[in-house]
Amino acid sequence: MRNRRRSIGATLVELVVASALVLLIMGELWMLLQTGTRFYLRSRSQSDVQRHALIALRWMSTDLAEGAPLSFKHYDPDNPSIVTDRNGFVFGSPKGMDEEASYNDEGRLLWTSVIGYYIDPETKDLIRAKMLLEEPKESAPQILDELYHVTLMEGAPNKRMVAKEAYDIVTVQGPQDIQVTLRFRDEDLGYGLTIQTRLEMKNK
Numbered sequence: 319m320r321n322r323r324r325s326i327g328a329t330l331v332e333l334v335v336a337s338a339l340v341l342l343i344m345g346e347l348w349m350l351l352q353t354g355t356r357f358y359l360r361s362r363s364q365s366d367v368q369r370h371a372l373i374a375l376r377w378m379s380t381d382l383a384e385g386a387p388l389s390f391k392h393y394d395p396d397n398p399s400i401v402t403d404r405n406g407f408v409f410g411s412p413k414g415m416d417e418e419a420s421y422n423d424e425g426r427l428l429w430t431s432v433i434g435y436y437i438d439p440e441t442k443d444l445i446r447a448k449m450l451l452e453e454p455k456e457s458a459p460q461i462l463d464e465l466y467h468v469t470l471m472e473g474a475p476n477k478r479m480v481a482k483e484a485y486d487i488v489t490v491q492g493p494q495d496i497q498v499t500l501r502f503r504d505e506d507l508g509y510g511l512t513i514q515t516r517l518e519m520k521n522k
Contacts, residue, residue, distance in 0.1 A: 364509055367502045370481035371513045374435075374444050374500060377480050379515055381433050381446075382496055384419075385409040386458035387519045389429065390496060392489045393436070405487050406436025407498075409519075410461035411448070415476060420454055428454035429461055434474070437484045444484040444500070447477035485510070494518055 389410030412419045412427040420428040434447045455461055485503040489496060497516040503509070 364511075367483055367504060367509065367511050370444075370483070371500065371502055371511055374481035374484075375513055375515055377446055378435060378498060379517055381411065382409065382498070382519060383517055384413065385411055385433070385519050386429070386461075387491065387494055387496065389432075389458040389461040390489075390491060390519070392487075392491075404436040404439060406434055406445075407487065407489055408432055408434040410455070410458050414450060415448070422454075422456060426456070428456060429458055430454045432461060435480075435487070437487060442482070442484055443479045444481035445477050446480045447474035449474045449476065 386409065390407065391409070392407040393404065409432070410429040411431045411433045412429055414420060414430050420430045422428050429451065431448055431450050434445075436445055436447070437443070438445055451461070481500075481502065483502045483504050484500065486499075486501040488499040488501075491497075495516060495518045497514065499512065499514045502511045502513075
């Protein structure tokens with residue numbers, strides 16, 4: 319009888335130990351699974367952010383190279399004098415909606431539209447917007463009209479998303495060149511990316 323009780327007691331102890339070992343192993347497997355899943359999601363997020371950043375850089379570099387520094391203006395919502403909550407910049411372009419340049423009778427460029435890049439404060443998408451001027455301008459500074467810029471930022475009909483997870487835009491303007499720094503960040507996975515371009519704006 320005593321041997322049977324001892325056997326039952328030993329079996330219970332073994333069962334408890336075995337259960338603890340199973341729980342420990344399951345916990346380790348769960349941690350490995352979580353780590354692997356997070357690594358996969360982070361890697362995919364990095365790839366997506368990098369791809370979107372390169373697309374944005376390509377669009378932006380092409381547009382800025384054909385723009386005019388005298389028509390460039392950066393809007394920063396942290397500046398209390400700015401009338402928009404969108405962080406971005408605008409500049410004049412000699413190209414219309416068909417992406418063809420316009421010229422006057424003397425063969426000089428006509429400024430026919432305004433292009434802007436800004437971060438949507440709700441979706442964090444980087445948006446490229448374009449708006450035709452009511453009349454072509456022969457001088458780039460004539461495009462520095464607050465009405466054009468605010469309309470472009472808030473309600474331009476021709477706009478498209480060129481990147482996701484945009485976090486910040488910083489610009490440094492020289493006499494003839496523009497340096498643009500774009501920051502992207504996936505808040506959920508804690509991954510960030512910064513890209514920068516500096517190029518000469520050819521037209522005046």
